[in-house]
Amino acid sequence: MSVTPVEPIIKIENLHFHYNPESEHPIHAIKGIDLKIRPGDYLVIVGHNGSGKSTLAKNLNVLLKPTEGDVWVKGMNTQDAANTLAIRSSVGMVFQIPDNQIVATIVEQDVAFGPENLGVPRDELRERVEWALGVVDMLEYRQRPPHLLSAGQKQRVAIAGVMAMKPEVLILDESTAMLDPEGRQDVLAAVRQLNEEGVTVIAITHFMHEAAEGNRVIVMEAGKIVMEGTPREVFSHVEELRALQLDVPQTTDLSYRLNQRDSTFPPDLVLVENVADEIQRRVNGRSEQ
């Protein structure tokens, strides 16, 4: 059976990025990255501080341009200034600290700000704002001043603001880092729903269990991609990840430890349900003997 190859929505070829390239000490932050991101992917990027995750993300919506190599978004090269606006409206980015992204004094005005700047007409603007606030479950707060909201609510407003621009790709750069566990769950649920509706998601995170949300994980180290695969494939490399000062999700850690006691237990389970199922299966097996 022949499968029609899906055109990548983002294609990165031999990407290098230097900060301060003209100075005496340029910083070589990205050292030759090749990556294709397909429409509908939920790609999670992990790697410890300074490994180049944010620099990579900023190269995807023209906040930075490659010093060598190319990035294409829907076939548009980021080097060509004529593409900047179209790329920025296709690729939306949410940062770590929601306060820095909130610009208006009323929630719905804040959400309208981005699409208004893209020239979305009034009627459609109203629809989009309502839709985006609905997606993040913040409609009832539409008339409130953002500064009175919790950090999690603010972050959801920031996501709504990006969503109202209807990007095909949503990048979250440690967007759940400042939130409490409940706020984090709210944001993850909103992002999961958007991905189910077809939005391509690129999520940078410190929380390894969040990587289980994705269909692909890449691990960065010193400006390079050092591991790539499904969450289960990547997290099966427990020792290599530890050598990179990264953890595995607690579920995988448990599964790995159980495997060390009993080699028939799979060492690389990522989802809580899978660990529970495996244990249940064994308990049932035992009671049948």
Ligand SMILES: Nc1ncnc2c1ncn2[C@@H]1O[C@H](COP(=O)(O)OP(=O)(O)O)[C@@H](O)[C@H]1O
């Ligand atoms: N604005 C900047 N100017 C100079 N160097 C920077 C700048 N931003 C990041 N860097 C450097 O680039 C490298 C990658 O940083 P970054 O992409 O922020 O990594 P991460 O997001 O994985 O923590 C680090 O060595 C960092 O110090």
Ligand SMILES: [Mg+2]
């Ligand atoms: Mg960063």
